[in-house]
Amino acid sequence: MKISVLLAFAAILPLLSAAQSPSPEPPPPAIPLAPASLRVRLADLGTALSNEGFKMRDRLWSGRIASGQPQRLAVNLFRGNHYWFCAALEPVDGKAKLTVFGPDGLAVESVDHQEPGLVAAGVTAETTGQYFLQIETAGGPASDFCLLYLFK
């Protein structure tokens, strides 16, 4: 048990030290690097899900959400796989809503988890294709967020 926790922690270390996700374009300066506290909180949740057999993607998605300004990310999911998308928020009392939309643009059914400063959505892909994650504030001030992507 201890060894598995240590291994999971070792696996997440690259996440903790990761810079912004690389892209072929020069990195946009507008997107701030996620605060370390966000990444640490995600690491806790990620470790818990790792123990359930979920594998973490090696990169995080981070940014800032304000009222009426949701952020969206395109991801490609495979039928039959289970996914968790977990976002940590700063400030901790910030509230956010995480929605997963299918290839047709319709919201898909998800298992939602919410606790102070954390929001997560679990989905099972019913079809292979491009899905969209949307994170938005559920009222309150603007928040920094950092999202972790896991699959099984």
Next chain:
Amino acid sequence: MIEALLLVTVVGGAIFYLGRRAWLRLRGARGSCCGGCPVGPPKIGLAGRPGRGFSAKKMHTAAVFLLAMASGLSVVAAQLTPKQRAGAERIAALTVPSPTEFFAAIDKAGKPDWMSFYREPVPTTYSTRSRTALNLGALVTDGYVAVEAQDGQQVKNTGKDIIALAGALGVGADVLVRGKSIADFADQNDWFALREELEATTNEVRRGMIAQRDEALASLITAGAWLRALEVGSRAAELSGEDKAAGLLHQAALVGWLRGELQLLPEKVRSDAAVIQTDLTLASLEETMQGETAAEFGEKRVLAVKETTAQFIATMAAKEP
């Protein structure tokens, strides 16, 4: 439009009913219904509360049903417009799935014999950096195949070749430590950690490329990895003969995006023979995958994907004279 009208009608009706009921109850003096109606004390109570007759229960149930319908419709109404979908952020390291995600789905559709997907060892020197990058990507996918096969020695061999090709691209030092971790995890048969280590290694190489302002090579590594993954996936789908496995190849959006990344490269890079070949291969795949839903991805298309990708991977890996 019809959905919106229905939504307004249902929500409006429910609010009207609940509002009217509350007002009548507030006004009520006789019984516990509304005071104005001739209904006597109820024979059937609801949740132990006196005063709610059978008809009230029926009406209450109807209101709950209407509200449930309304909330169900609001879920349906949550939809992204094509413009919103097009404007979504796309990050190579997350938008492009890890081959292990793809292989996990293949495994669920029907356990393939992963060792049957091994390739003959490929050269570790190429005359151009673009070909080196494409082959590096394909080798990373080979690493995932070896992990799926739970073959430690094959993982270590592939890991060595990955480090050699990364060295040829000038980022060998960045991933040397990763290479050692791969070997250690392979010795310990830690397949879970190996999958994550392989993805981390790929991202390390990509980051090294971007740090060298060589974004073109980073795009080619991703394209090479995914084309090899499609070759393996299409062969697995062919062997299983399952519709579920075939549907996993329906990746038009992903292939289109990979192609779009190549279009963004400087013209000088785009005129490179290997880049032209990659673009042509992706264009052909995009056409094959276009206009079909995942459920309708038939045998003919599976074979087309397999032939296109196998030919590309073999051409790129072929020993140069």
